[in-house]
Amino acid sequence: MIDPQVLERHGLKPDEYERIVSLMGREPNLTELGIFSVMWSEHCSYKSSRVHLKTLPTEGPQVLQGPGENAGAIDIGDGLTAVFKIESHNHPSFIEPYQGAATGVGGIIRDIFTMGARPIALMNSLRFGSLDESATRRILEGVVAGIAGYGNSIGIPTIGGEIAFEPAYSGNPLVNVFCLGTAKASDIIKGVASGVGNAVYYVGAKTGRDGIHGATMASAEFDDKSAEKRPAVQVGDPFMEKLLLEACLEVMQTDALIGIQDMGAAGLTCSTTEMGSRGGAGIEIDVSLVPQRESGMTPYETMLSESQERMLLVVKKGREHEVEQVFEKWDLHAVHIGDVTSDGFLRVKNRGEVVAEIPNRALTDEAPVYRRPMEKPAYLAQVRVLDLNLLGPAPKSEDALLRLLASPAIASKRWVYRQYDHMVRTNTVNLPGLGAGVVRIKGTDRALAMSVDGNGRYCYLDPYRGAMLAVAEAARNVACTGARPLAATNCLNFGNPERPAIMWQFAKAVEGIGAACRALDVPITGGNVSLYNETDGNPIYPTPVIGVVGMLDHADRVLSRRFQTAGDAVILLGVGHGELGGSEYLKVVHDQVLGEPPALDLKAERALQDLLVALADAQLIQSAHDCSDGGVAVALAECCFDSAGIGADVELEGVNVAQTDQVNIAAALFGESATRVVVSTAEAGVPKVLAMASACGVPARRIGRTGGEVLRIGVAGRTAVEMSLKEAERMWASALERYFVRRVA
Amino acid sequence: MKFAVIVFPGSNCDHDAYYAASHVLGQDAELIWHKETDLKAADAVILPGGFAHGDYLRTGAMARFSPIMREVQAFAARGGPVLGICNGFQVMLEAGLLPGAMLRNRSLKFLCQQVHVRVEQTDTPFTSACRRGQVLTIPVAHGEGNYFADPELLARLEKNHQIVFRYTSAEGELSEESNPNGSVAAIAGICNQTRNVVGLMPHPERACESILGSADGLIIFESVMQFVKSGALVGGAQSA
Numbered sequence: 001m002i003d004p005q006v007l008e009r010h011g012l013k014p015d016e017y018e019r020i021v022s023l024m025g026r027e028p029n030l031t032e033l034g035i036f037s038v039m040w041s042e043h044c045s046y047k048s049s050r051v052h053l054k055t056l057p058t059e060g061p062q063v064l065q066g067p068g069e070n071a072g073a074i075d076i077g078d079g080l081t082a083v084f085k086i087e088s089h090n091h092p093s094f095i096e097p098y099q100g101a102a103t104g105v106g107g108i109i110r111d112i113f114t115m116g117a118r119p120i121a122l123m124n125s126l127r128f129g130s131l132d133e134s135a136t137r138r139i140l141e142g143v144v145a146g147i148a149g150y151g152n153s154i155g156i157p158t159i160g161g162e163i164a165f166e167p168a169y170s171g172n173p174l175v176n177v178f179c180l181g182t183a184k185a186s187d188i189i190k191g192v193a194s195g196v197g198n199a200v201y202y203v204g205a206k207t208g209r210d211g212i213h214g215a216t217m218a219s220a221e222f223d224d225k226s227a228e229k230r231p232a233v234q235v236g237d238p239f240m241e242k243l244l245l246e247a248c249l250e251v252m253q254t255d256a257l258i259g260i261q262d263m264g265a266a267g268l269t270c271s272t273t274e275m276g277s278r279g280g281a282g283i284e285i286d287v288s289l290v291p292q293r294e295s296g297m298t299p300y301e302t303m304l305s306e307s308q309e310r311m312l313l314v315v316k317k318g319r320e321h322e323v324e325q326v327f328e329k330w331d332l333h334a335v336h337i338g339d340v341t342s343d344g345f346l347r348v349k350n351r352g353e354v355v356a357e358i359p360n361r362a363l364t365d366e367a368p369v370y371r372r373p374m375e376k377p378a379y380l381a382q383v384r385v386l387d388l389n390l391l392g393p394a395p396k397s398e399d400a401l402l403r404l405l406a407s408p409a410i411a412s413k414r415w416v417y418r419q420y421d422h423m424v425r426t427n428t429v430n431l432p433g434l435g436a437g438v439v440r441i442k443g444t445d446r447a448l449a450m451s452v453d454g455n456g457r458y459c460y461l462d463p464y465r466g467a468m469l470a471v472a473e474a475a476r477n478v479a480c481t482g483a484r485p486l487a488a489t490n491c492l493n494f495g496n497p498e499r500p501a502i503m504w505q506f507a508k509a510v511e512g513i514g515a516a517c518r519a520l521d522v523p524i525t526g527g528n529v530s531l532y533n534e535t536d537g538n539p540i541y542p543t544p545v546i547g548v549v550g551m552l553d554h555a556d557r558v559l560s561r562r563f564q565t566a567g568d569a570v571i572l573l574g575v576g577h578g579e580l581g582g583s584e585y586l587k588v589v590h591d592q593v594l595g596e597p598p599a600l601d602l603k604a605e606r607a608l609q610d611l612l613v614a615l616a617d618a619q620l621i622q623s624a625h626d627c628s629d630g631g632v633a634v635a636l637a638e639c640c641f642d643s644a645g646i647g648a649d650v651e652l653e654g655v656n657v658a659q660t661d662q663v664n665i666a667a668a669l670f671g672e673s674a675t676r677v678v679v680s681t682a683e684a685g686v687p688k689v690l691a692m693a694s695a696c697g698v699p700a701r702r703i704g705r706t707g708g709e710v711l712r713i714g715v716a717g718r719t720a721v722e723m724s725l726k727e728a729e730r731m732w733a734s735a736l737e738r739y740f741v742r743r744v745a
Numbered sequence: 746m747k748f749a750v751i752v753f754p755g756s757n758c759d760h761d762a763y764y765a766a767s768h769v770l771g772q773d774a775e776l777i778w779h780k781e782t783d784l785k786a787a788d789a790v791i792l793p794g795g796f797a798h799g800d801y802l803r804t805g806a807m808a809r810f811s812p813i814m815r816e817v818q819a820f821a822a823r824g825g826p827v828l829g830i831c832n833g834f835q836v837m838l839e840a841g842l843l844p845g846a847m848l849r850n851r852s853l854k855f856l857c858q859q860v861h862v863r864v865e866q867t868d869t870p871f872t873s874a875c876r877r878g879q880v881l882t883i884p885v886a887h888g889e890g891n892y893f894a895d896p897e898l899l900a901r902l903e904k905n906h907q908i909v910f911r912y913t914s915a916e917g918e919l920s921e922e923s924n925p926n927g928s929v930a931a932i933a934g935i936c937n938q939t940r941n942v943v944g945l946m947p948h949p950e951r952a953c954e955s956i957l958g959s960a961d962g963l964i965i966f967e968s969v970m971q972f973v974k975s976g977a978l979v980g981g982a983q984s985a
Contacts, residue, residue: 145854148855152855152886152888153757153796154757237799238796239754239755239800239801242754242757242796242799243754246754329778330754331754417857418856418857418858419854419857420855420857421857421886422857423857423884423886423951423957424761424794425760426950426954426957428957429956429957442768555956
C-alpha cells in the first residue's frame, strides 16, 4: 500500500523511505508514514539548513536560552528575561491571507508564553509584489487585517515592523511575525517531557481536519494548483488563545508542570516527539482521548492535524487536579491523553490498540541531514555590473526625492499600523513609524527596543553582504533609540534548496549573518527557516529577516527619528560614499536592480552603535535616524516628518562616482552607504557630540540646523533640494493609503 | 478610594486600568473575576477594554450574562460611579446600562490612534474635575466604535445633557475629519440619566503618563477620586 504515489503525496523521497524502513526495522504503516513525513519535512527537520545554521554564533553572557527551545531568552537584569522569536507564515498567507497571517501571529505568541513569559510586543516583516496589482492589494489587506484581528483581540500591541514591495514576491508574499515576552528568569519553562508516569495533558481547541500536512505544504513549491490547498490553512481563534495564555501562565505559577509545548506545525506529532526527545523519555498517548471537533477522524488525521490554539503539557504525578482546576476557571478542559514512558518511543494508541510506535530518535536526531550542492547563480554576473554613466536621463533632485518619499517602500505605513492596536498594555514609548519599537518594562526604569529588518534586493545582488547589512540595520535601528543591542533572531526566507543556486544564496546569507552577529555581539537565540518560496519556478529574492532586541537603561531617555526643536544642530555620523548599487533610487527612478549593495565595515558599525548608546545615555542628542532606503536625503525628510513642521537646512559633501554632476548629486543624496545616522543636538552640545564621536573613532560632521518650513539640502555648495515640508509630508503620508481608496466606478 | 476593575476572560485592558488606578494614581484597586458576585467594597467600578467573551457575536453581547454584572447593575442603580471604557462601553450598551448601539467603524477597519475629545458635561463623577469644553488628547483603539442612536434617542440624549464627550479637532472644533469612526453627532462618550454611569470609546487609562504620549486621561480618574472623597454619593453605593 505504500507505493511511490503515496510517498510523493507525503513529500518523501525514495531514499528517505528506505531510511525509514531501516530505522524502524520494518515497513511503517500509513499513520507512521504520515508522522515521519511531517517530522522529516523541511519545515520541522531543517534538513537542508541545519549544517549551515550550526555555524551561527548563539552564545554570550546575555543569552539564557539559545536555539532549540520554543524561543530564545536573554538576561535583561533584575532577574528578568526577555523571550523572543521570529517565525514565518508565508505559504498559508498566500493561500488565505487573513487566516494565514492571523494564525502566524497566534503561533508565535504561543511560542513565547509556552516558555513561561507574558507576551508584551509583536512586530512583523512583510513582503509583497507590486501594489499596482490588485491581487497584491487584496493579499496585503487580508494579511494586515489578519495580523490586526489576532493581535488586537488577544491584547498584545503590534509596535512596529517593515514592509517592502518587489515583483519577486508577487506569487509568494512573506509574512514574518516576531513576538517578545518577559518573565522572571527563574520562571522559564521548557518543552520537555520527563519522569516516568507523569501525565500528558491536552488543552485548548478541539482537533479538526484543518491544516493536515501544513508542514509538508510549507516544504514544497507553489503552482497553479496551490489554491486547492486552502483546507491546509488553519483558522485562528484569538479568544481561545487568550484563555490558553492566561490559564497556562497561571498553571506555570503552581510548579506542577514538568514541561509544555504548543502544537504548531505538525501538531500533536511534533509536540509529543520533541518533548519526549528533549527529556530523553518517551510519550504514549491514546488518540481516542483527544477532543475532536469532527467525527470519524482517523489516528492519522488526529496526529497530523494543525488545528490552532492547542497545548501539550506534562504534569507532575499527583498534581493533576490542581492543573485541571486552573483550566476549569478559564472554562478550558485539560484532558489526560497519555503518560511519559521510559523507552524513548512515541507510542500512539487508538482505544488501547497501538497504531504507531516509533523511536523518538528516528523522528528527530536520525532525520536526514543534507549537505545540498551549491553553485553561484549565473544571474549574478549580469546584475552586479552597474555603470552609472549609462543611467539615462533623470528627474530633478526634488522630483526624485518626492518620488522616493511616495514609493510604497518608503512612504508612511500609518495606514497599516493604525489598524494594529499598538498601545494596549500601556508600555509603548516609541510608537510605530518612529524607529525601532520600544516598550518600557513596568516596575523598572528600563525599556526594550526591537527592530526587524531585511533587504531582499541587497541579498539578491550579494547574499553575504546583504545579510550582514540586515543585521547591521536592525542593530543600528535599535541603537538609534539609545538601546544597547543584545541579541538577535532570524527568519530565513529562500527558494527551493534543491537548486544549487538557491542553496548557495542560503549558505552565503547565513555566513553573512554569522559574521555580523559576531562583530556586533548580537548572538542568534533562535528563529525559523522558510524554504521553497517559489511559485511556478520563480524564486523570491533571498530574504533573511533579522530581529534585534536591545535594552535602554532609562526608558525616559528614548530617542526617535523626529527633530525636537527648531534651531538644533544637525550632525551626520558616518560618511556617504555615493553607493547607488541596489538602491531604492535606482529602482524607483531608473527601474533597475543592479550593482553591488553598499560596503559594510563591521568595526565602524560597532563603533557607531556604541557611540549612539553613549550619546543617548548622556542625553546629548535630541533625535537619531538611520540612513537606509533612499539615503541621507530621505532620512533628513523623515527627521522632519511628524515633528510638527520642523524643517532643516543642511549642506552635504559631494561625491565623485560618475561623469555627470547630476548623477554625482543623486549619489550624494540617495546613495545608501551603510553605517550612517542623522542626529540632532542643541547647538551647545555640538562640541561634546563631536568629541565623543572622535573618541569612538566615528567620523562626524555638523551638516546644518533644524528649523523653518522648508527642507533645503545643498550638495558640494550648491542647493540640490529645496522644498516645502508640508507638500513633501503630504505626499509621504498619503501615498500608501491612495492605493486602497475604494475606486468608485 | 478603591477601584474595582472587572475582568472578563477576553478583557485585555484590565491590567492597564488597574495600573493607572493603583500605580499612577496610588489608589486601592482590585481585579474582580467576572464569575464573582461581590464588588469587594469598591467605590467605583471600571468595565475595561478588550473582547469580553471573544465578541464573535456582537461586541459585548455576552458579557451581560456574567455573574458579576448583576452586582454592577445593582451598584449603578444605587448611584455608584461606573466607567465603561471601549469594550466596557459596548458591554454597557448591551447590558442596558446605557442607551444606543455600536456599529463597525466607518472605514470598516480597526483604528488605533490619538484623538481629541471635548468634554461636554462636567456634572458626571468622571468629568467633574474638567472644564466644560476642555479638549483631551486620548487614544482610541477599536473596530466597532461607531456609536449609533436613532433621531429620537439622539434628541433625548441632547435634551438630558447625556453626551459627555465628542470627537473634535485639537482646537475643540467639530469636523468630519476629527470624527474617527463615524459616530452620530461625533459622540465619543455618554452617561445615563442619573449621570453616574459613563461609557466612552477612547482609552483614558492609556493616557495617564507623559512617557506614553499624553497624560490627559488622568483627569477622568482624578474626577472620580474627588467625587468619592467629597462624599457626593450620599449613603454610599457599596452596601446594598
